[in-house]
Amino acid sequence: MKRRLLLVSNSTLHGSGYLDHCQGNISHFFGRDVKRVLFVPYALHDRDAYTKTARDKFSSYEVDGIHEAPDPVAAVREAEGIFIGGGNTFRLLKSLYDNKVLTEIRKRVLEDGVPYMGSSAGTNVATVSINTTNDMPIVCPPCFSALSLVPFNINPHFLDPDPHSRHMGESREQRITQYHEEPDTPSVLGLREGSLLLVEGNKATLLGTTRARLFTRGKPTVDYDPGSDLSFLLTH
Amino acid sequence: MKRRLLLVSNSTLHGSGYLDHCQGNISHFFGRDVKRVLFVPYALHDRDAYTKTARDKFSSYEVDGIHEAPDPVAAVREAEGIFIGGGNTFRLLKSLYDNKVLTEIRKRVLEDGVPYMGSSAGTNVATVSINTTNDMPIVCPPCFSALSLVPFNINPHFLDPDPHSRHMGESREQRITQYHEEPDTPSVLGLREGSLLLVEGNKATLLGTTRARLFTRGKPTVDYDPGSDLSFLLTH
Numbered sequence: 001m002k003r004r005l006l007l008v009s010n011s012t013l014h015g016s017g018y019l020d021h022c023q024g025n026i027s028h029f030f031g032r033d034v035k036r037v038l039f040v041p042y043a044l045h046d047r048d049a050y051t052k053t054a055r056d057k058f059s060s061y062e063v064d065g066i067h068e069a070p071d072p073v074a075a076v077r078e079a080e081g082i083f084i085g086g087g088n089t090f091r092l093l094k095s096l097y098d099n100k101v102l103t104e105i106r107k108r109v110l111e112d113g114v115p116y117m118g119s120s121a122g123t124n125v126a127t128v129s130i131n132t133t134n135d136m137p138i139v140c141p142p143c144f145s146a147l148s149l150v151p152f153n154i155n156p157h158f159l160d161p162d163p164h165s166r167h168m169g170e171s172r173e174q175r176i177t178q179y180h181e182e183p184d185t186p187s188v189l190g191l192r193e194g195s196l197l198l199v200e201g202n203k204a205t206l207l208g209t210t211r212a213r214l215f216t217r218g219k220p221t222v223d224y225d226p227g228s229d230l231s232f233l234l235t236h
Numbered sequence: 237m238k239r240r241l242l243l244v245s246n247s248t249l250h251g252s253g254y255l256d257h258c259q260g261n262i263s264h265f266f267g268r269d270v271k272r273v274l275f276v277p278y279a280l281h282d283r284d285a286y287t288k289t290a291r292d293k294f295s296s297y298e299v300d301g302i303h304e305a306p307d308p309v310a311a312v313r314e315a316e317g318i319f320i321g322g323g324n325t326f327r328l329l330k331s332l333y334d335n336k337v338l339t340e341i342r343k344r345v346l347e348d349g350v351p352y353m354g355s356s357a358g359t360n361v362a363t364v365s366i367n368t369t370n371d372m373p374i375v376c377p378p379c380f381s382a383l384s385l386v387p388f389n390i391n392p393h394f395l396d397p398d399p400h401s402r403h404m405g406e407s408r409e410q411r412i413t414q415y416h417e418e419p420d421t422p423s424v425l426g427l428r429e430g431s432l433l434l435v436e437g438n439k440a441t442l443l444g445t446t447r448a449r450l451f452t453r454g455k456p457t458v459d460y461d462p463g464s465d466l467s468f469l470l471t472h
Contacts, residue, residue, distance in 0.1 A: 014402035131372070167395055
């Protein structure tokens with residue numbers, strides 16, 4: 001399988017600029033063969049402004065906004081690299097369905113080996129479903145099934161409970177546990193801010209500076225350090 | 237209109253027991269005419285355990301779990317009072333659809349004046365839609381439209397930003413602002429923990445111990461103190 005994915009937990013790490021914390025990973029990931037990157041700004045309302053942000057950051061590549069293309073499916077068909085940015089995951093997934101690009105993105109990534117980078121919401125939609133997003137459901141997509149570029153789910157911006165909080169909303173861990181009360185639910189990798197997952201074919205490696213927590217239905221959670229080989233997640 | 241609603245932000249306030257913080261409001265709301273309360277435990281996985289919790293709390297009423305009834309629609313038709321408990325809002329709304337009880341609950345509350353109490357997720361589903369829930373979308377309901385017992389939305393467990401947080405997920409205010417970027421979206425009342433809204437006919441009053449924040453599309457937000465008359469929200 002030619003699959004190449006860079007799945008980033010968060011676009012911005014506290015105290016640094018947009019995607020600064022994984023700049024080196026991004027350059028290495030797209031490499032020198034990719035000249036143009038197709039940017040998907042569907043997760044934010046102002047697609048032009050968002051594409052400008054991406055252009056400013058990806059200054060060594062030509063960045064095409066998918067919303068600028070007369071035919072978004074054709075734009076995916078011609079893409080050398082794909083980057084789906086963060087924002088609201090429901091809005092993003094609905095727009096992917098509205099523009100009928102899910103099948104083509106999946107085909108390009110899994111069959112043609114086009115490198116796919118996702119950040120936050122863009123990481124959520126790369127997985128089985130958006131059932132483990134943290135976002136507010138501001139719009140309703142036709143269903144929660146996503147690109148399934150990997151056979152598990154991710155919870156980006158994974159957050160440990162704050163022992164000093166007096167807020168009584170469910171912790172992130174409680175929410176994911178509730179997800180696993182439902183039948184046939186896949187494993188969920190909680191990517192803390194600062195974490196990213198690199199997938200190359202059937203090899204998955206945790207990168208970044210923070211640990212990731214794996215939730216598997218009916219089993220205790222396990223934390224993994226940066227550098228861990230998580231390839232076993234790809235065979236489930 | 238005979239409508240009587242008690243919409244509670246949160247089931248448990250930090251440092252106290254289940255529904256302790258609004259015990260007086262609940263007794264006053266259901267009063268002496270109601271002998272039996274129909275409890276809807278759909279938001280949690282273990283419906284029997286949840287109904288036991290409600291029974292223990294509502295010891296001066298007979299509590300019937302809707303899931304124990306052979307015909308849930310008939311149970312709604314015969315209810316003297318309805319209480320929908322908190323948990324996961326997506327799971328709750330999906331179960332309301334699966335059991336085909338939305339229309340009957342709406343009819344009983346708006347036409348027959350059956351008192352309706354909701355807590356957290358049970359408050360969310362009393363509004364126009366669950367578009368402004370904080371919960372994880374662990375299951376997919378057919379749509380996000382809810383009971384529309386009031387013509388606006390509520391964000392329960394409303395939370396002010398933590399100025400010391402280093403977490404980069406969107407604040408609650410940013411999320412609701414994103415909701416209002418979408419067309420034709422109703423006002424959203426952010427009920428902080430400790431707040432509850434009492435609706436009697438066309439009169440709405442903020443109760444509890446914390447302020448509520450109103451988000452109206454295209455306008456600045458406004459905070460309201462406990463005791464405020466929010467009846468204007470019912471005429472939009």
